[in-house]
Amino acid sequence: MSFSWTDVQKKRLAELNFVMAEAAPVFATEQARDQAFKQAEVGLVRAGKEKLAALLTEKKRPALCEMETRLAAALTAQGFVQVTTPVILAKGMLAKMTIDDRHALFSQVFWLDDKKCLRPMLAPNLYYILKDLVRLWPLPVRIFEIGSCFRKESQGNHHLNEFTMLNLVEWGLPAEARQDRIAELAAVVMAAAGIDGYRLELTSSVVYGDTVDVLKGDLELASGAMGPHFLDGNWGMSGAWVGLGFGLERLAMLRSGGQNVRSVSKSISYLDGVRLNI
Structure with missing residues (x-):
C-alpha cells in the first residue's frame, strides 16, 4: 500500500x-x-x-507594487502616457464591447445594479478616452492604464476575482507595422517584468476575435489585438492600432518564482507572496 x-x-x-x-x-x-x-x-x-x-x-513594497512601477517606467520611456479611469462601468459601455446577456463573459460580471458593474476589463474606458485624444493629440497616440478589474473567475492557482491589468494602446500607426509593433511592445513589457523565454501565439478571444497571446509555458500572460477592428465603429473610430493587456499578478508570480497567483495579489491573507498564517 x-x-x-x-x-x-x-x-x-x-x-x-x-x-x-x-x-x-x-x-x-x-x-x-x-x-x-x-x-x-x-x-x-x-x-x-x-x-x-x-x-x-x-x-x-510588495512584488505587485514593484511590478506596476517597473512597467509604468518602461512604457513612459517609450512615449506612452498613463491614464486612470473609474472602476465602476456603465452597462452601455460593456454593450459597446458586444458584452450583453447573450455573451459568454456576461455571467462573470459583478453587477452593482441593473445599469452599473465593476469593470471586467479596461478597454471600454480606454476606447472612450481615445476617441477624444486622437482628435486632440498628434498620431500615433500612445496610452496605458494599470488598474483593478473584476470577474467571477474559476478559482485556481492562476485565477482571481479581482486582478490588476496593464492595458496599453497605440493608435494611428501604419497598418503594415501592426504585427511587428505588437512583438516590440510585448518585448518592452516582458523585459521590464524581468521575464524571458516567452512566446507569441495567434489565437482568438470571445471579445476581440483574432488575438496574439503572450505565453510562458502554458500560462497566458497577455492578449494582444489590432485594428481596424469591428468594435471600433461602436465608438465612432477608425484607423490602425495595436493593444496589449497583461495580468500583473501573473507577471509578479513568475518574476518571484511563486506557484500561486493569489499569493502576490491584493490580499489580506498574503503579503508579498507569503501566507500570513505561518
Missing part, C-alpha cells in the same frame, strides 16, 4: 508556494508522508518569515 499527500496537506503546501512535482510523491507509510509534509512545511514557513523580514527592513 502507498500514500500521497492528503487534500489538506496539498492545500497547505499550495498556500505556502510549495513547488509541486508533476508526479505526486508516493510514500510507503502514512508516517513517512506526514514526516515529509512537516519537514516541507517547516522549511516553507522559515523561508516565508525571512521574506517578510526582508520586506520590513529592505524592500518596503
Whole structure:
C-alpha cells in the first residue's frame, strides 16, 4: 500500500508556494508522508518569515507594487502616457464591447445594479478616452492604464476575482507595422517584468476575435489585438492600432518564482507572496 499527500496537506503546501512535482510523491507509510509534509512545511514557513523580514527592513513594497512601477517606467520611456479611469462601468459601455446577456463573459460580471458593474476589463474606458485624444493629440497616440478589474473567475492557482491589468494602446500607426509593433511592445513589457523565454501565439478571444497571446509555458500572460477592428465603429473610430493587456499578478508570480497567483495579489491573507498564517 502507498500514500500521497492528503487534500489538506496539498492545500497547505499550495498556500505556502510549495513547488509541486508533476508526479505526486508516493510514500510507503502514512508516517513517512506526514514526516515529509512537516519537514516541507517547516522549511516553507522559515523561508516565508525571512521574506517578510526582508520586506520590513529592505524592500518596503510588495512584488505587485514593484511590478506596476517597473512597467509604468518602461512604457513612459517609450512615449506612452498613463491614464486612470473609474472602476465602476456603465452597462452601455460593456454593450459597446458586444458584452450583453447573450455573451459568454456576461455571467462573470459583478453587477452593482441593473445599469452599473465593476469593470471586467479596461478597454471600454480606454476606447472612450481615445476617441477624444486622437482628435486632440498628434498620431500615433500612445496610452496605458494599470488598474483593478473584476470577474467571477474559476478559482485556481492562476485565477482571481479581482486582478490588476496593464492595458496599453497605440493608435494611428501604419497598418503594415501592426504585427511587428505588437512583438516590440510585448518585448518592452516582458523585459521590464524581468521575464524571458516567452512566446507569441495567434489565437482568438470571445471579445476581440483574432488575438496574439503572450505565453510562458502554458500560462497566458497577455492578449494582444489590432485594428481596424469591428468594435471600433461602436465608438465612432477608425484607423490602425495595436493593444496589449497583461495580468500583473501573473507577471509578479513568475518574476518571484511563486506557484500561486493569489499569493502576490491584493490580499489580506498574503503579503508579498507569503501566507500570513505561518
